[in-house]
Amino acid sequence: MVKATNAAGQTEYCRISGNIRPVDPAAPMIKVQVGMPNIWNSKAMMFGGGKNGKIPSPESNVYAAPLRSVTPLDRGYATFGSDSGRTPIHKIIVATADIKNAIRHNANAAELKNIALREGMRTLRMDGVLEIMQGLTDLEQRRHGSFSYLVIL
Numbered sequence: 001m002v003k004a005t006n007a008a009g010q011t012e013y014c015r016i017s018g019n020i021r022p023v024d025p026a027a028p029m030i031k032v033q034v035g036m037p038n039i040w041n042s043k044a045m046m047f048g049g050g051k052n053g054k055i056p057s058p059e060s061n062v063y064a065a066p067l068r069s070v071t072p073l074d075r076g077y078a079t080f081g082s083d084s085g086r087t088p089i090h091k092i093i094v095a096t097a098d099i100k101n102a103i104r105h106n107a108n109a110a111e112l113k114n115i116a117l118r119e120g121m122r123t124l125r126m127d128g129v130l131e132i133m134q135g136l137t138d139l140e141q142r143r144h145g146s147f148s149y150l151v152i153l
Helices: 097-104 109-118 124-133 139-143
Strands: 002-005 012-020 030-037 044-046 078-082 088-094 146-152
Touching: 097 109, 124 139
Parallel strands: 044 078, 088 146
Antiparallel strands: 002 012, 012 030, 030 078
């Protein structure tokens, strides 16, 4: 727990970060973050989370709120969010000349994967096996991860 002030410097609040142990002992810990304003209106608002493994900030505003609008924390709401126990696993693929050329010629996913592998890319599965062998994670944690690819053109 730490005393904090939001970005606008208007609302003092207590920022609480912690973990929730799931009922399933094999499931990963759920990371949570709470913003408890000094002047609480006895209401709470949850900001999602978990889809990408990130925990929303307690200072967040509601989705599609107008710029510079008053945040729930500023209105006295206790705010909270979690990562839903998911660990993000991302892969950035830099588009080389061969990959760009294949994209221009409407290559399918398998063809793009083969080019990337030839150029030294490891798949998410290959990275997972390597991380398990290095002791950085285990199979259960890897199964619970959320995966995404990003191609840099």
